[in-house]
Amino acid sequence: MFVSENLSVNEKGNLTIGGTDTVELAKQYGTPLYVMDEQAVRKACQRFKNSIDKYYGGQGLACYASKAFSCLEMCRIVASEGMGLDAVSIGELYTAVKAGFDTSKIGFHGNNKTDEELEYAVDVKVGHIIVDNISELLRLEEIAKSKNVKPDIMFRIKPGIDAHTHDFIKTGQIDSKFGFALETGEAFEAVKRAIACENVNLMGLHCHIGSQIFDIDPFEEAGKVMLNFIAKIKNELGYEIKGLNLGGGFGIKYLNQHDPAPFETYMERVSEVVKNTCSELGITRPYIFIEPGRSISAPAGITLYTVGARKEIPNIRTYISVDGGMADSPRYILYKSEYEAIVANKATEERTEKVTIAGKCCESGDLIGENMPLQHAESGDIIAVCATGAYNYSMSSNYNRLQKPAVVFVNNGESRIAVKRETLDDIIRNDI
Numbered sequence: 001m002f003v004s005e006n007l008s009v010n011e012k013g014n015l016t017i018g019g020t021d022t023v024e025l026a027k028q029y030g031t032p033l034y035v036m037d038e039q040a041v042r043k044a045c046q047r048f049k050n051s052i053d054k055y056y057g058g059q060g061l062a063c064y065a066s067k068a069f070s071c072l073e074m075c076r077i078v079a080s081e082g083m084g085l086d087a088v089s090i091g092e093l094y095t096a097v098k099a100g101f102d103t104s105k106i107g108f109h110g111n112n113k114t115d116e117e118l119e120y121a122v123d124v125k126v127g128h129i130i131v132d133n134i135s136e137l138l139r140l141e142e143i144a145k146s147k148n149v150k151p152d153i154m155f156r157i158k159p160g161i162d163a164h165t166h167d168f169i170k171t172g173q174i175d176s177k178f179g180f181a182l183e184t185g186e187a188f189e190a191v192k193r194a195i196a197c198e199n200v201n202l203m204g205l206h207c208h209i210g211s212q213i214f215d216i217d218p219f220e221e222a223g224k225v226m227l228n229f230i231a232k233i234k235n236e237l238g239y240e241i242k243g244l245n246l247g248g249g250f251g252i253k254y255l256n257q258h259d260p261a262p263f264e265t266y267m268e269r270v271s272e273v274v275k276n277t278c279s280e281l282g283i284t285r286p287y288i289f290i291e292p293g294r295s296i297s298a299p300a301g302i303t304l305y306t307v308g309a310r311k312e313i314p315n316i317r318t319y320i321s322v323d324g325g326m327a328d329s330p331r332y333i334l335y336k337s338e339y340e341a342i343v344a345n346k347a348t349e350e351r352t353e354k355v356t357i358a359g360k361c362c363e364s365g366d367l368i369g370e371n372m373p374l375q376h377a378e379s380g381d382i383i384a385v386c387a388t389g390a391y392n393y394s395m396s397s398n399y400n401r402l403q404k405p406a407v408v409f410v411n412n413g414e415s416r417i418a419v420k421r422e423t424l425d426d427i428i429r430n431d432i
C-alpha cells in the first residue's frame with residue numbers, strides 16, 4: 001500500500017513505521033522529526049552482505065556510504081552488521097571513529113582532501129584511501145613518509161560510462177570533477193607514478209558511476225571496463241591490482257511506480273560478469289567492494305511534519321504548508337526529487353487531492369513536492385514524507401536560523417533519540 005515496506009497502518013488508522021505509531025512519535029518528540037527504522041537499516045545491510053556471500057563467495061565487503069546519513073548511532077548499527085564504511089570528509093570519518101567503527105574497514109574518499117584530512121586518515125589507520133588526483137597522491141606520499149607508514153590506496157577512475165540518471169548525480173563520465181580519466185591515458189600514467197611511490201601501496205581501483213540508478217547494465221559495463229584496465233596494468237607493467245571497488249548508486253523506490261532492480265539481482269549479474277571477464281583476460285579475481293548509501297538509509301526513514309496553513313488558490317493549486325522545508329529536506333530544491341506523502345493521522349483515507357506541500361523557508365522554491373496525491377489535510381494534521389532517510393538529514397542546514405530536527409530511531413515498537421533537536425542556543429553556539 002505504501003512505498004516502503006516498513007510502513008503500515010494501526011487500529012487507530014494511524015501510519016506506523018517499524019511498528020511504531022507516527023502520530024504518537026510526533027506528539028512525543030515534536031515536529032519536524034526524522035524517524036529511522038533500525039530493522040530496515042539492518043535488513044538492508046544483511047541483504048548486501050548475504051548477496052556477496054552467495055554470489056561472490058564472500059570475497060568482498062559492502063561499505064555503507066555514510067554521506068547518505070551519518071550519526072553515531074547509525075555508525076554503531078552499521079558496524080554491528082559487519083559492514084565497512086565510506087567517509088568523504090574528516091567529519092564523517094571522525095563520527096565513525098567516535099562510534100567505535102573498525103577503521104580497517106573504512107575507505108576514505110573525496111575529490112579535494114586537505115592535508116589535515118589525509119593526516120587524520122593515516123593516523124586513525126583507515127583501511128584504504130581512495131586517491132582522486134596526482135596532487136593528492138604526492139601529498140599523501142609525503143605525509144606517509146614523514147610518519148614512516150605505507151597506507152593502502154585505491155585510485156578513483158572515471159570509466160566513461162553514462163549512467164541514466166540526473167546530471168548532478170552522474171559521476172562516471174569524462175566531464176566529471178571526480179577521479180582519473182581512462183580515455184586520455186591519465187589513469188594509466190597515474191598508476192605508473194603510484195607504483196613508483198615508496199610510501200603508498202596501490203591495492204585497488206575504484207569507480208562510482210552515479211546515484212539512483214535502476215538498470216544493472218551500466219554497472220556491468222563499468223565492471224568490464226575496470227577489469228580490462230586491471231589486465232592492461234598487469235600485462236604492461238607487471239603489477240597486480242588486488243581490489244576492485246564498484247561503487248554504489250543503487251536506485252530505491254521513492255514512488256510506487258519506481259521499479260529498481262533488486263540488489264540480489266545486481267550482485268548475481270555483476271559477479272557473473274566479473275568472474276567471466278577475469279577468466280577471459282587471464283587475471284586473478286579481485287576482492288570486491290561496493291558502496292551502497294541511499295539503498296541502506298533512504299527506505300528506512302521518514303520525515304514527520306505538522307500542517308500549518310492551507311491555502312487554496314482557485315484553478316491554480318492548493319498549498320499545504322508544513323513546519324519544515326528545504327532546511328531539513330533540500331532535495332526538491334536541489335533536483336526536484338519526488339516523494340510520497342501521507343497524512344499520518346488519516347492513513348486509511350483515500351488520497352482525494354493533489355497538492356503542493358510547501359516549507360516555511362523564505363524561498364518560493366522551498367517545496368517538499370508538487371502535484372502530490374494526498375488525503376485532505378488541514379491545520380494540525382501530521383504529514384509523513386516517505387523514504388527520506390538518505391541525503392536529507394545529511395544535507396540539512398540552518399537556513400532562516402531554523403533548528404535542525406531531532407533524529408529518532410524506532411525498533412520493533414520502541415523509540416529512542418539518536419540526535420537531539422537543536423535548541424535556540426545551538427543556533428548561536430558559535431557566534432561571538
Ligand SMILES: *Cc1c(COP(=O)(O)O)cnc(C)c1O
Pocket residue numbers: 065067068086109208210211212247248249250291292293294295390
Ligand atoms: C555517494 C557515493 C556513494 C553512495 O551512493 P548512493 O547513491 O547513496 O548509493 C558511493 N560511492 C561514492 C564514491 C559516492 O560518492
